[in-house]
Amino acid sequence: MKVINSEPDKSVVKTIICMHCGVTIEYVPNDIKVLWRATEIDGGIEVGMGFECPNCNKRIVTKRI
Numbered sequence: 001m002k003v004i005n006s007e008p009d010k011s012v013v014k015t016i017i018c019m020h021c022g023v024t025i026e027y028v029p030n031d032i033k034v035l036w037r038a039t040e041i042d043g044g045i046e047v048g049m050g051f052e053c054p055n056c057n058k059r060i061v062t063k064r065i
Helices: none
Strands: 014-017 024-027 033-039 044-050 059-062
Touching: none
Parallel strands: none
Antiparallel strands: 014 024, 033 044, 044 059
16 A cells, blocks of 8 residues: 555535634544534434634534434
């Protein structure tokens, strides 16, 4: 196995606008982590996935499961 290009392929790079400070952020799936886990009243679990804005450090949720 050999890395021929260390830049992420454009097919996996996504962009999002931080709703707190307005900057546009590029991210790849590897940047996403669990931000919180919550137990719902019915016993289910909600998980927030995303990352912190590199500009204002506020949480950016990209997915809830």
